[in-house]
Amino acid sequence: MKILVLAKQVPDTDKVKIDPNTGTMIREGLDAVMNPLDMHALEVALRIKETTGAHITVLSMGPAKTEEMLKDSLAFGVDRAILLTDAAFAGSDTWATSYVLSEAVKRLKIEYDLVLCGEKATDGETGQVGIEFGVLLNLPIVTYVSRIFEVSKEFIVVERTTEEAFEKWKVKLPAVISVLKSVAEPRLPTLNGKKRAMNQKIEIYNAQTLGFKPEEIGLNGSPTKVIRVCNTKLTRNCKLFVGKETTVGVRKVVELLKPFLRK
């Protein structure tokens, strides 16, 4: 079985600091890591590989330093890591990203029975790329997957969690599955894995070698454009109750809650 994992490189949000004056992310010195949900997707792939055997490809479009993220993924037991990197890809929206990823799969003849991706990335947070990618390759897609029950050569059985229900779906392969955190807890890297990965190569392609025209990709190829960014430092005028005053505060809160009292 061949598994393709789509993985995005994001700033390490565990260390993200927000500039208190401007409300923007302080990016300097931030490590680039794999989007946390994509680690869960990768873990699913690794478990399938361990139980039934599988060949795992990780595909990412991103800046040159995405190579480090892909190196780390090789240390987990990924068989093939592919990086699409080019200044011309910069500024891609979800359409342009999905277009490049799906075309790369076709042009590089990347084989897959199952595509795994995260529900959303921690920076752009749209949750659109996996779905648009799947549609461009005309694949069945199941989103918000919270559990994997069974995988075979022909189908996968998954649980999808929505606002109302836990649904169980049997999906024909090849298919795209976008996962929630609960599918599988990612493992930690091992020293042995890292050693083994040292000799493995990452395949790197740019826009030209893949045959993209400049107008199709990056900012040019993106139908959506960010025209304004402003910070949302929401501060309210807090009425503070301290010491003996707290009883007054309590009374205020009680007045506010009264209309909601259950009859």
Next chain:
Amino acid sequence: MLMVISNKVDRNTIELLSKACELANRKNFEVSLLLMSAIQEKLEQLKGYADNVILMISKQFEVFSLDPFLVNAEMVVRKYRPEIILSSATTFGRTLMPALAAKLKTGLTADCTELDIDEKGNLLQTRPAIGGNVMATIVTSTRPQMATVRPKVFQINPPTKQKTKFIFEQPIFVADRCELIGYKVREEEAKIEEADVIISVGKGLRRKENLDVVYKLAKFVNGAVGATRAVVEAKWLSFDHQIGLSGKVVKPKIYIAAGISGAVQHLAGMQTSQTIIAINKDRYAPIFKVADIGIVADAYSILQQILEALGDEKNA
């Protein structure tokens, strides 16, 4: 035409239609709802909220599955050619809309919290990013312009349309590559996204046992219980309760933050609540910066005092 796509008649749909009517008025657009569902119900609630309700009724629309929804939605969109398409940023809209955008080769803005139209008819789509710390305004150069809209952000207006036309469109049956083989209704203790009052707790509640008073209070006011990640990680409450960047985003009428420090990741999930009440021992806790009312004291004992006072009110 401005089209809203939904699979049921619910609060989200009416919210979206209210906003759609506001926007459409400025450009003299018609407002149409594409309603894809298995049964016809609650249609009278839609009267006055759209010029057209395009009904597609099919057994295949009982539980959302992308294949039948996508084929049929694309068919209707290609026929009516709307300038703008909106849907809720729910598991429904956030799955169907990207797929539809890919089919139509157009842009899609995710999870908008503000929408406007400029004089050229461009939809100005504003959405929070980087954990709610910035707001990005996005325009789409292709047509249709598509956006998913965060629930509970827009208010429900009274109906404004004199006439609402109901149009039936015949759906086509689609061979679905996904088969539903199980369905279990989710029994959440409370759907926190829908509650008007949320009592949310942080590590400053001190002990899991102290949740007792929180549950009682929530029950009194028909509220829900929220939590910080720290509380979920300590296993006091399940992940279902987590509010913030990696949890749920809520906008209740009243948000009580008890023993919550106010980390940016938590604020990302609640700072647009109508009234925020914070209880924290530390008067310099960041949560007070986003609060309307702040009480500097032990969280548990204040919650208990509130509960007692409300109990008196109830009995009075």
